[in-house]
Amino acid sequence: MSAALLLTLSAFWRTHARAARLRTRSDLLRWQSQRLSRFLTRTAPRAAAFSHLSGHPLTDFPMMDKADLMGAFHRYNIAGITADSGWSAYKNDGRIGRYSVGASTGTSGNRGLYLVSDPERYLWLGTLLAKALPDMLSARYRVAVMLPRSSRLYDAANESGRLALKFFDLTDGLENQLASVAAFRPSVLVAPPHALIALARADLPLAPRQVFSGAEVLDPVDRREIEARFAVTVREIYMATEGLLGVACSHGTLHLCEDCVAFEWEPEGELASPIITDFTRRTQMMIRYRMNDLLRLSAEACACGSPLQAVSEIAGRCDDTFRLAGTDGNPVLVTPDVIRNAVVGASRRITDFRAAQLAPLRVSLTLPPGLDHELVAARDALAALFSRLGASPEILAATAPLPAPQGGKLRRVIRGKGAGP
Numbered sequence: 001m002s003a004a005l006l007l008t009l010s011a012f013w014r015t016h017a018r019a020a021r022l023r024t025r026s027d028l029l030r031w032q033s034q035r036l037s038r039f040l041t042r043t044a045p046r047a048a049a050f051s052h053l054s055g056h057p058l059t060d061f062p063m064m065d066k067a068d069l070m071g072a073f074h075r076y077n078i079a080g081i082t083a084d085s086g087w088s089a090y091k092n093d094g095r096i097g098r099y100s101v102g103a104s105t106g107t108s109g110n111r112g113l114y115l116v117s118d119p120e121r122y123l124w125l126g127t128l129l130a131k132a133l134p135d136m137l138s139a140r141y142r143v144a145v146m147l148p149r150s151s152r153l154y155d156a157a158n159e160s161g162r163l164a165l166k167f168f169d170l171t172d173g174l175e176n177q178l179a180s181v182a183a184f185r186p187s188v189l190v191a192p193p194h195a196l197i198a199l200a201r202a203d204l205p206l207a208p209r210q211v212f213s214g215a216e217v218l219d220p221v222d223r224r225e226i227e228a229r230f231a232v233t234v235r236e237i238y239m240a241t242e243g244l245l246g247v248a249c250s251h252g253t254l255h256l257c258e259d260c261v262a263f264e265w266e267p268e269g270e271l272a273s274p275i276i277t278d279f280t281r282r283t284q285m286m287i288r289y290r291m292n293d294l295l296r297l298s299a300e301a302c303a304c305g306s307p308l309q310a311v312s313e314i315a316g317r318c319d320d321t322f323r324l325a326g327t328d329g330n331p332v333l334v335t336p337d338v339i340r341n342a343v344v345g346a347s348r349r350i351t352d353f354r355a356a357q358l359a360p361l362r363v364s365l366t367l368p369p370g371l372d373h374e375l376v377a378a379r380d381a382l383a384a385l386f387s388r389l390g391a392s393p394e395i396l397a398a399t400a401p402l403p404a405p406q407g408g409k410l411r412r413v414i415r416g417k418g419a420g421p
Contacts, residue, residue: 007119011126016134018259025307028258032279036262039279040287047285049075058262058277058288065290066112077115077284086113099283104241112241115284123280124244127260129163131247132212132237133188136163144186144208146170146177146195147215148409170195174404178202190237192216193226194410200229212237212248216409217316217336221344221351238314240293242286243278246311253298255308263309264288271296271315271335292318294335313337320415324391325360332391336413342385346377352402353378357415361393369399 022028045054053061069076073083081096089101104112129136143165166184168177174195182204189208192215211230214237226234236254238246248254264275271294278286298310316336326332343353354366367375379397386393
């Protein structure tokens with residue numbers, strides 16, 4: 001048995017065992033606190049940025065974000081590897097000695113690096129498989145992954161010997177990949193919502209047993225269309241450069257990976273933005289790392305019985321929150337989910353749109369061709385929303401083709417740089 005398979009199976013079984021043992025919220029948090037304390041004492045100080053904080057509680061550690069990480073990358077990993085060395089390796093074979101280097105897609109214009117060891121790749125894979133495909137050992141799967149860029153994390157799946165995984169690079173063009181995906185005959189589809197929509201609308205012989213959405217916000221209107229086509233519950237995978245953060249259960253409820261990551265929260269109205277500490281990492285430390293996502297946490301327990309925090313919705317990104325000039329002189333904040341609901345709620349025919357804040361008092365709204373009547377209703381709905389919240393921006397409304405992103409992520413709600421007050 002290969003080392004890759006042994007490490008993957010070990011992580012798989014440990015994840016299952018934890019789920020069986022930690023059945024209540026109090027049990028989970030007590031166990032997490034012990035693991036987190038051990039990590040902060042023994043592992044975190046191996047990185048220069050935290051060498052002086054051994055034994056300190058989490059609250060003594062400074063907050064960090066992508067700018068901090070990339071500004072002093074060598075101080076946040078145990079090997080002292082610099083960002084320049086990381087980027088150079090990423091452009092070649094993605095290896096620096098025994099470490100793999102990957103990068104984010106840079107949707108916000110600020111790409112980030114990540115560094116992992118081979119054992120960490122297999123830990124990630126085993127954990128993900130235990131949560132997403134818990135019957136992997138008794139059922140063989142053919143997994144099609146459609147994402148903008150591959151990573152050695154995905155190579156780990158084929159190296160494990162338990163899956164047939166094929167990667168389809170969306171930077172080669174979405175339409176160019178559809179027939180190839182069907183020819184692969186996947187039993188599991190993993191893709192961003194815009195790619196799943198394209199597959200759902202294509203006349204192709206596809207019948208996956210499992211469908212996972214990731215890398216983008218899964219809008220309810222997209223979920224309904226995908227589920228209707230494939231007759232399965234779409235399950236979300238919440239994963240980023242920062243790590244594996246959540247996986248939906250068989251009921252379709254997204255659960256945070258609190259058995260790997262400790263979460264703190266910054267409120268944003270009715271939503272919250274996570275600050276994460278991954279206590280399973282051993283190479284690159286992510287401690288009190290401020291994410292850019294907006295989540296709606298669920299107060300209800302999931303029917304699956306998991307004590308892991310349930311998430312009702314990944315609503316969007318913090319930097320896509322509109323910041324409009326209010327009629328009283330104060331800024332008016334409008335989160336992406338509220339904007340999305342107003343536009344889509346204006347007509348059942350609206351299944352795609354783009355809304356962008358261009359200036360403190362200027363917003364653009366675009367619908368696909370042929371929806372001129374719906375455009376009026378959507379514009380009026382946005383105007384009513386903004387007025388109710390205390391802002392009256394000019395809304396530039398038009399119809400135009402809305403092509404799927406080629407290699408990037410679909411963002412239906414975007415706040416332009418410098419748009420807010």
